[in-house]
Amino acid sequence: MDVFADLAGGFSTAFTPMNMLWVFLGAVLGTAVGVLPGLGSSMAVALLLPVTLALDPTGALIMLAGVYYGGLFGDSITGILLNTPGNSSAIATTFEGHKMALDGRASQALATSAIGAFTGGLIATSIIAVGAPLLAGLASAFGPAEFFALAAFAFVATAFVVADSVLKGVVALVIGFTVGVVGIDSQTGTVRYTLGVPQLFDGVGIVVITVGLLALGEVFYVASRSRWQSGTRLVAVQGRPFLNRKEFREALPAWLRGTSFGVPFGVIPVGGSEVPTFLSYGTERRLDSRRRNPQFGRGAIRGVAGPEAAGNATAGTAMGALLALGLPTSATAAVLLGAFEQFGIQPGPLLFDRSGDVAWALIASLFIGLFVLLVLNLPFAPLWAKLLQVPRHYLYAGITVFAGLGIYVSAGSVVDLVVLLLLGLLGFLMRRHGVPLAPVLIAVILGPLAEINLRNTLAISQGDPSALVASGVSTTIYVLMALAVTLAVVSKVRSRRSADV
């Protein structure tokens, strides 16, 4: 099997002392950012991207692999101990996890979540190690029309499924598309939407966009509500950080069920791991209610195990979709795609041919990162919780300083800082009015690709739009898209009806 030979090659690249150090650093920093309330995996990648600019591409991507999973591990620590999940992917874990903590079982909850995240991530990463090259082989038959269909699917899915109102999803897409078209058009050299500012000719950098919308926007939002914030209570962690055999046996089926929910959702662009984590939570709860001694509501270990495994499994296969198709299925994946492009690496079907060594080193470091994170999180979770004792105003002041610093050093341009401030204000407004941010990121990243593929398709067909649906692949994608929209509309109508009773 050449997959294993390639993977072995990847491991030999990743196992150099320097690269091991980058994975370790990435995992530590990713967990640290993930632990902070309100900051998740996508923000961890965005904030730490400038740091990686000083490294070579392989080292940088290896470090980002650690950050990627680290952010996800960190999320649930905050959720369990403080009842404020670091990110939406940890909400489902928080319900039972915080109850376990209040019940004096905080360390068991943390261990369950760490092992769950490890299990989900490990299985999903194994699947992408085997499956991503196959998927890439399949996708190498894709032409511009098929890629446009894929991008259109991602846009429609995020706008219709992720947003609570379709209009807000559309606004988010429009914002993303608009930011994406700024700069020189790559095909004709036409200058578009730069307002005559020469620094914008290359477009707005993805780092500026993510740090502005996610980090600075969050700081503004926190400031706007700080008057209503009182102190939150941190649950102390005591006792053994390991699970006994009974607890392990109790959690095991939930870890596996959660993983099976998470894996397929990584390749469907519905904006990340909220859906699978809640599906897993719901399933565990329903199964639990049939048992003789229901645990849910009193701190059920399965309520932590399932969603956590599902969340990380989704993140794992999302990485596979990103590598093999160049398709970001979540906000974090979109930021990572931007990071790839910064280093001149274009994920997609050709990645394994063109930069195979980097791709395999990245997959190998995902494995290594998971083991590092298990070690970092299982015994040391209480130490991470200490981060939560830093006063809130220092935390956010530090984030602001780091955001400004990162943007300035990545391009050395004050114009970028001005754009950052404007995007931060936009991110604030969007948060305040409940407009989702994930579609913006996906539109910014995929918009330009979609535009090029759309124009190429129409140029080849000399303006005949039927070329967009000419092939079986693209027709299939559009049919799936119609099905997804129908499903979303039906479920919205149904829940509206049940709500009105």
Add this chain to the structure above:
Amino acid sequence: MRAVPCDDATRADDGTAAPRDRRPPHRATPLLLDTALLDTALLDEEETVSRPPSPAPGAAPDAGTDAAPDAGTGPAVAAPEPSRGSFAMAAVALGFAVFLTVGVLVMDYRGDEDAPGPAFFPTLVLLLAWVATVGLAVDAVRERRAASRRVAASADLRDPAGAATADATAGTAGLVEAVGEPGRADAGPPPTAPTDWRAMLLVAGTFAVFVAILVPLGWLVAGTWLFWGVAQALGSRRRLLDLAVGLAIASIVQLAFGAGLGLNLPAGLLGL
């Protein structure tokens, strides 16, 4: 104590709640929300719940319907301002629509007429932008009407907080419902709860000053200023300590990035 308000809110959300139908139409059935919104919904729940609720949670024996949500609603100031939200977003959408339209009109390009040119894609987006603008404006008007009706209704019930909680619980509760499991609802102020504009503008202003002084005065001064300003705006009382912490952080960054990673930071005053 802490769990009680949540459970009450759940009950209120399970269909028995009268405030349900008083929700503004566009928030009626959120299938999924974005990261930030969910984060803040939970964050706020934590904050409001950990504060002693104005009426004691157990003080309303006829709970389960209107009275219960009070516990999770928190301070009375968190009453919604329902109409402003969508108007602001409609204004943002309008801004983008105008920007895109003007951009297409002034775009200067040559190209053959057969293949779609650089204005093709922006034209599609601007159509989308105008649709969103009109849709959001219509939504906002409808919402304002619904809001005035709601205010009248809740005045009768003497329960102004009920409507607010119904809005708020729609957030995460909707998510849970969407996957077929009416789980715990999370009551927090809706995203349009009153905004502390002063603190927000202070942070934004601090950042603007940072941008202006970064190159002339250098990283050490600008970085210290940024840390100090944001910490103060977020309610820190200790001016000198903040200044010292800010200076320490800026210095560490200067050393780590400038000397360690070899990235250029403006020296400013130090370079003179």
